[in-house]
Amino acid sequence: MKMFSPEIERMERKEIRAMQLERLRHIVRYAYENVPMYRQRFDGIGLKPEHIRTLGDIEKIPYTTKDDLRDNYPFRLLAVPMKKIVRVHASSGTTGKPITCGYTRADLDGWSTCIARILAMAGATEEDIFHVAFGYGLFTGGFGLHYGIEKLGAAVVPVSSGNTERQIMLLKDFGATALVATPSYAMYLAETAKKLGVLEDLKVRLVCMGAEASTAEMHEALRTILGAFPTENYGLTEVGGPGVAGECREKAGMHINEDMFYPEIVNIEQNRALPEGERGELVLTTLTKEGMPVLRYRTKDITSLTYEPCRCGRTTARMARVVGRTDDMLIIRGVNVFPSQIESVLMAMPELGKTYEIVVDRVRYMDTIEVHVEVEDADLLTDYGKLEELVAKIRHRLRVVIQLDVKVKLVEPFSIRRTEGKVKRVTDLRKM
Ligand code: DLL
Numbered sequence: 001m002k003m004f005s006p007e008i009e010r011m012e013r014k015e016i017r018a019m020q021l022e023r024l025r026h027i028v029r030y031a032y033e034n035v036p037m038y039r040q041r042f043d044g045i046g047l048k049p050e051h052i053r054t055l056g057d058i059e060k061i062p063y064t065t066k067d068d069l070r071d072n073y074p075f076r077l078l079a080v081p082m083k084k085i086v087r088v089h090a091s092s093g094t095t096g097k098p099i100t101c102g103y104t105r106a107d108l109d110g111w112s113t114c115i116a117r118i119l120a121m122a123g124a125t126e127e128d129i130f131h132v133a134f135g136y137g138l139f140t141g142g143f144g145l146h147y148g149i150e151k152l153g154a155a156v157v158p159v160s161s162g163n164t165e166r167q168i169m170l171l172k173d174f175g176a177t178a179l180v181a182t183p184s185y186a187m188y189l190a191e192t193a194k195k196l197g198v199l200e201d202l203k204v205r206l207v208c209m210g211a212e213a214s215t216a217e218m219h220e221a222l223r224t225i226l227g228a229f230p231t232e233n234y235g236l237t238e239v240g241g242p243g244v245a246g247e248c249r250e251k252a253g254m255h256i257n258e259d260m261f262y263p264e265i266v267n268i269e270q271n272r273a274l275p276e277g278e279r280g281e282l283v284l285t286t287l288t289k290e291g292m293p294v295l296r297y298r299t300k301d302i303t304s305l306t307y308e309p310c311r312c313g314r315t316t317a318r319m320a321r322v323v324g325r326t327d328d329m330l331i332i333r334g335v336n337v338f339p340s341q342i343e344s345v346l347m348a349m350p351e352l353g354k355t356y357e358i359v360v361d362r363v364r365y366m367d368t369i370e371v372h373v374e375v376e377d378a379d380l381l382t383d384y385g386k387l388e389e390l391v392a393k394i395r396h397r398l399r400v401v402i403q404l405d406v407k408v409k410l411v412e413p414f415s416i417r418r419t420e421g422k423v424k425r426v427t428d429l430r431k432m
Helices: 013-034 036-044 055-060 066-071 105-121 140-152 164-173 183-195 216-226 339-347 378-382 384-402
Strands: 085-090 100-104 129-132 155-157 178-181 206-210 229-236 241-247 254-256 261-266 280-286 297-303 330-332 335-337 352-363 366-375 407-411 426-428
Touching (some): 013 036, 013 261, 100 105, 105 241, 105 254, 129 140, 140 178, 339 366, 384 407
Parallel strands (some): 206 229, 352 426
């Protein structure tokens, strides 16, 4: 599989670290000199850019959080005057003010390089026709992928999100070979194509997903239905959008674009750095961003890192699939549960459809958790015996994985509402 930037993707670890140190020292000084928030933070604790002499010294720098971005809304974290900014994006946050990001021309160029690398490692070439079903707009997904696809030299069909049946028509008529969507929307498109009887007419061989958590079981289910190779990439608006890391054909973690992002994993409660392989919160520092450099951003995403070279030949650090966000973790009767644990059980059962929702409540001081999941075949719902048996099987498997007794409700295919962007699977009535 051809690498887009072999000189970076195959660097020796020693060289990567040397490059990261040089860039870190530069970006720290740059942020200190150009962003008042960083200067105040540093001055407040007597930290000077020249105190950052080794990569380990990064721990001296205070974290940046979502609140810092909100407090400096919309553009106070920019390190350049507005005339140098050529694009602005913002998070799709549904409540309150969004998080913004400003890009210089060089930032856009670096961003599309990150995406082109990720698409190439997923197996895409300039021969591919990409159907982009991520929303185009303030969301970083649509435009982010768009320019990366162009940089790779493949063809881009900027469909954006919405109107699912029309998407199927375009997928078919334009002969798209690659689909870009959130995992939940990719699944919805696949189910719809199946329902319309056009699955066989589609030429999609690659599904490039991202923007929300997905499980290995979800990837497998998509591979089975669509007959296409699923890969994912990770990113967030705060550090520029998609393209921070992406999966190669080995699907053994997501390769981090380490020349542009410096990753750390920290223990959430104790705020201390964790060694390779341990799971904690991902913290990211942008190493090259001119428009909005971000130092030690607490992503709230839970993952782990490995620095082992990959079988694909790349040497860049890999992050494991994100199990969830610290703020998505449910605490039910004292037990920590990530929605992805529930998903992995449901997606592995062929009797079940691929859409589900989780409802958490508190009844007489006691937390309850209920899973609603569609069955694959509606006839099952008329067979009481089989239904009971399936519910018992799901409850048993969930108990093994999350150690909780879960109420399970099986519902008709297509009865749970689909979303075209990021899916919201959990309703926590305790918080309402
Ligand atoms: O979702 C950027 C993106 C667009 C990434 C398209 C990949 C593809 P935000 O809207 O700011 O940006 O949301 C960022 O989404 O902190 C994660 O919690 C979640 N997320 C993104 N990618 C993944 C992934 C975009 N591959 C937030 N797996 C992040 C799990 C993901 N979670």
